[in-house]
Amino acid sequence: MHIPDGFLSPAVWATLDLVSVPAVGLLARKAQRDLEDRKIPLLGVMGAFVFAAQMINFPVGPGTTGHLVGGTLLAVTLGPAAAAVVMTAILAIQAFVFQDGGIVVLGANVFNMAIASVLAGYLPYRLWAGSGWRSAAIFAGGVLSVLTSACLALAQLLISGVPMPRRLMLVSLGLFLVSGLIEGAVTLAAVRAIERLNPVWIRSPKDSGSRVLGAVAIAAVTLVAGGVLIASAAPDGIWSLVGKLGLTAQTAPWLHAPLADYQVNGLESAWLRKATAGLFGLVLVYVACFLTGKFIARQRSI
Amino acid sequence: MHHVVVERWSRRSSPLHARDARAKLGALLAFLVAISTTPPQAARAFVAYSALLAVAIVSARLPFQGLLGRAALVLPLSATFAAVTWWSGDPARAIALAVKSFISGLAALLLVATTPLTQLLNALESLGVPRPLILVVQFLYRYLFVISEQAQHMRLAARCRQGLGLDRRSRFYAAAGALGVLFARSWERADGIYRAMLARGFSGRFSPLAPARFGARDFAFLCAAVAASTAIRLAL
Amino acid sequence: MSPVIQVRGLRYRYPDGTQALDGVDFHLDAGECVALFGANGSGKTTFVLHLNGLLDGEGSVEVCGMPVTKDTFVKVRAKVGIVFQDSDEQLFMPTVLEDVAFGPVNLGLSPQKAAERACAALEKVGAAGAIHKAPYHLSSGEKRRVALAGVLVMNPDVLVLDEPTTSLDPPGQRDLVKLLRGLPQAKLLVTHDVEFARALATRAVFFERGRVAGEGTVNEIVQRFSWSRALDE
Numbered sequence A: 001m002h003i004p005d006g007f008l009s010p011a012v013w014a015t016l017d018l019v020s021v022p023a024v025g026l027l028a029r030k031a032q033r034d035l036e037d038r039k040i041p042l043l044g045v046m047g048a049f050v051f052a053a054q055m056i057n058f059p060v061g062p063g064t065t066g067h068l069v070g071g072t073l074l075a076v077t078l079g080p081a082a083a084a085v086v087m088t089a090i091l092a093i094q095a096f097v098f099q100d101g102g103i104v105v106l107g108a109n110v111f112n113m114a115i116a117s118v119l120a121g122y123l124p125y126r127l128w129a130g131s132g133w134r135s136a137a138i139f140a141g142g143v144l145s146v147l148t149s150a151c152l153a154l155a156q157l158l159i160s161g162v163p164m165p166r167r168l169m170l171v172s173l174g175l176f177l178v179s180g181l182i183e184g185a186v187t188l189a190a191v192r193a194i195e196r197l198n199p200v201w202i203r204s205p206k207d208s209g210s211r212v213l214g215a216v217a218i219a220a221v222t223l224v225a226g227g228v229l230i231a232s233a234a235p236d237g238i239w240s241l242v243g244k245l246g247l248t249a250q251t252a253p254w255l256h257a258p259l260a261d262y263q264v265n266g267l268e269s270a271w272l273r274k275a276t277a278g279l280f281g282l283v284l285v286y287v288a289c290f291l292t293g294k295f296i297a298r299q300r301s302i
Numbered sequence B: 001m002h003h004v005v006v007e008r009w010s011r012r013s014s015p016l017h018a019r020d021a022r023a024k025l026g027a028l029l030a031f032l033v034a035i036s037t038t039p040p041q042a043a044r045a046f047v048a049y050s051a052l053l054a055v056a057i058v059s060a061r062l063p064f065q066g067l068l069g070r071a072a073l074v075l076p077l078s079a080t081f082a083a084v085t086w087w088s089g090d091p092a093r094a095i096a097l098a099v100k101s102f103i104s105g106l107a108a109l110l111l112v113a114t115t116p117l118t119q120l121l122n123a124l125e126s127l128g129v130p131r132p133l134i135l136v137v138q139f140l141y142r143y144l145f146v147i148s149e150q151a152q153h154m155r156l157a158a159r160c161r162q163g164l165g166l167d168r169r170s171r172f173y174a175a176a177g178a179l180g181v182l183f184a185r186s187w188e189r190a191d192g193i194y195r196a197m198l199a200r201g202f203s204g205r206f207s208p209l210a211p212a213r214f215g216a217r218d219f220a221f222l223c224a225a226v227a228a229s230t231a232i233r234l235a236l
Numbered sequence C: 001m002s003p004v005i006q007v008r009g010l011r012y013r014y015p016d017g018t019q020a021l022d023g024v025d026f027h028l029d030a031g032e033c034v035a036l037f038g039a040n041g042s043g044k045t046t047f048v049l050h051l052n053g054l055l056d057g058e059g060s061v062e063v064c065g066m067p068v069t070k071d072t073f074v075k076v077r078a079k080v081g082i083v084f085q086d087s088d089e090q091l092f093m094p095t096v097l098e099d100v101a102f103g104p105v106n107l108g109l110s111p112q113k114a115a116e117r118a119c120a121a122l123e124k125v126g127a128a129g130a131i132h133k134a135p136y137h138l139s140s141g142e143k144r145r146v147a148l149a150g151v152l153v154m155n156p157d158v159l160v161l162d163e164p165t166t167s168l169d170p171p172g173q174r175d176l177v178k179l180l181r182g183l184p185q186a187k188l189l190v191t192h193d194v195e196f197a198r199a200l201a202t203r204a205v206f207f208e209r210g211r212v213a214g215e216g217t218v219n220e221i222v223q224r225f226s227w228s229r230a231l232d233e
């Protein structure tokens, strides 16, 4: 889902902008290093491909069709860093040209759909591409990528104070799961079709990392995405956790300082607490994703 | 799809069109941040934001209705969320949600409707967005229409075959096959583009043509926009 | 006088195993205009790509006496200008002006100088009206002209045109003939259009399955390979 402007509270979008900007910068540099300059047109054209691919309908149920979202497909063809850059470019075009998604919340959308989603979608492939589980990994990647981005978006909305009755939330989660399954099936079918045309286009990861570590990594990504959701539904939980860990004393001042002027404007402290808790949760997600990535990279280089 | 209406608008001329893209981008960000940080109860502030925006739209000499219609694309989504919010007993927040998303969307639309995408990208680059990303966006936009057209042809072809009475499973795999072909063509096109670039002496660096000039008027515009947004935010 | 292009025993096999070129010998003299005929898939485009070092086959390719290798790419590409078969691939910049100026900027010209030359080149091909347009708004005939301008602006010694007349209307084809006649460069025209070749080329070469199967005047080649679309024999 592309979050429009006006939905997220300043603390949430500001944090995510702050997270996404350097992340995209790093990824762009990495993508360029991985792929040489020749790939700049390639990345652009593949972005256009993902856009255009939405016109190709996949029949999935009686009277319903689905289409490719693309993060996982891009990751297994271009590599995860390049895929994240392409997804970022797509989101930028959608926001600026097609008014799909907001401008100040672009960082949030990029984080959900270009960074976390692509990483989650690539992890299973990264780990099981060389095994008999390859197809399952691609499928799982598709499912995970959609679930991750949707759950993150939902969590950010909740943290921003958009209320969501429990029943509605269950329905949304069910829908996310269905879209995830569709994306998994479509991605797998697409990868197979592409491979039949020219197997070179599907990049195999140089070598697979440890399976156990991989399982841990996937669990981590899923848990943080799901965890954020739960945490944001009950922000007091995470807040008290922060307190228990004895973090409050150190974190509170710098978390509160930039928000001080909102308080002046009569915003109740419950909102502030929620926002801060959410902010903290999101930083946790980021750190977790980052560390997982680092860990896997280290594993690979050994 | 071939002619995005916004792009046609962006090539017109008006005082707002004439402003440097960086000034407009800065103004938009100030405006959006002001709106986003405005508490839901501040109804007068939202009226003032709308008035400010209306002034900008008038000076851009763009069709009012067309702009509003286009900006209304966000309404189904924000109306849904607003309804849920209202339903759970917070009408002020519900209205603020819908109003904020609509005004913000309209403001962003006004930027792209008065600024050709190339200028906007150059502005983003001079504000520090990494060059590779800018170039990817540029190539994406350039080939969006070319490849969408191919996809459209494939969709037509697929629809023509639908009469053959295939079951869902085989239609699913046919769609996957089409996707594969579209992928292959896109990839090969990218190779062709790169060859054409090399043939014309590309050595790994893009150099932009004439950089835009940031004049006194642009500066004045930026200051005015930031001041107005801040004033509304703080005073109302 | 040594030929501007000299190719000997050129072979190329695509990664998928297609032997697209199978020992091509070819030369092009300064100021000469040669037509290259051949069936679809006979290797014409593949051959053209070698003239700029864009593909690297076995055998030798020399441009103005320089062997085409990594070290000479820059010089070779400034000397041989190729107008590709697919103009959409050639016009990759956001506006026509930027696209035509792309080559000169790469040659090291200042942006202003490059833009000036680009304007002049667009004027020459009769596309000055499109200067600020985006390439995807152009008709296919206009795209061809702009693509040609993008190559002319580099002022190369050799012009290679891959199917230049496709999607040009008859007046456009006439203009192209006139324009090319006025240019002093050596030209290689890859074409299926016999009329067009007759109007310009002094010599024709015929490709068959990646080899040169025949050489002569345009009329000789057309006759020898029954290379016309006349249905009544």
Ligand SMILES: Nc1ncnc2c1ncn2[C@@H]1O[C@H](COP(=O)(O)OP(=O)(O)OP(=O)(O)O)[C@@H](O)[C@H]1O
Residues within 6 Å of the ligand: C014, C015, C016, C018, C019, C020, C038, C039, C040, C041, C042, C043, C044, C045, C046, C047, C085
């Ligand atoms: N990228 C590629 N990979 C594999 N085979 C290729 C590739 N490009 C071309 N070929 C094959 O090489 C052969 C020569 O192709 P080429 O494009 O040079 O022909 P051509 O003479 O230009 O044809 P046309 O008149 O249709 O333009 C053909 O059999 C074609 O299928």
Ligand SMILES: [Mg+2]
Residues within 6 Å of the ligand: C044, C045, C046, C085, C162
């Ligand atoms: Mg050809």
